[in-house]
Amino acid sequence: MTSTREIDAVTHEQIWAPWRLAYIQQQGEAGQGADPDRRELAFLEGANPNCFLCQAVADAQDRRRYVVDRGERSITVLNRYPYNNGHLLVAPRPHYARLDELSRSERTELADVIARMVGVLEELLSPEGFNIGLNLGQAAGAGLPGHLHWHIVPRWNGDTNFMPTLASVRVIPQSLDALWEALAAASAR
Numbered sequence: 423m424t425s426t427r428e429i430d431a432v433t434h435e436q437i438w439a440p441w442r443l444a445y446i447q448q449q450g451e452a453g454q455g456a457d458p459d460r461r462e463l464a465f466l467e468g469a470n471p472n473c474f475l476c477q478a479v480a481d482a483q484d485r486r487r488y489v490v491d492r493g494e495r496s497i498t499v500l501n502r503y504p505y506n507n508g509h510l511l512v513a514p515r516p517h518y519a520r521l522d523e524l525s526r527s528e529r530t531e532l533a534d535v536i537a538r539m540v541g542v543l544e545e546l547l548s549p550e551g552f553n554i555g556l557n558l559g560q561a562a563g564a565g566l567p568g569h570l571h572w573h574i575v576p577r578w579n580g581d582t583n584f585m586p587t588l589a590s591v592r593v594i595p596q597s598l599d600a601l602w603e604a605l606a607a608a609s610a611r
Contacts, residue, residue, distance in 0.1 A: 490605040495531045513571035549576035
């Protein structure tokens, strides 16, 4: 049996994650990534100016937006609030909410980009597996239900450790800036 003295000896350590504050403060705002600094961006027809993916499509500042790849019909960005190191979002350039809005050429390019990005992540990060998926609609967990996007989440054996289980905390070992530099260089090759 555990004594009161042993329980009192348990300490809690803190992990500081100041980058999450912007996400917490934006909960409930349109697009959950709304950028007040839109600087007269040239949005595509049908774009939502409050959508962070539409903003990334319209803005040439790839580093600022963490855009690692631009295709004719697609865009790939680092997830600012990653589930794991290397978490990417692959989306069509237009603001589509439904799969049936995609043309055949858009579907083909998106599938090709997902396959290529998996290869880039394998080369750079050596993951042992991937979770790849689409949350279609808010009821399915889409945080941005108006703009389709696929998640590519690299996985390693043992990456589900005690932190998420006990403390609802994930430890991401690499900064977004360092990862963007590596992915942008590898994606350009």
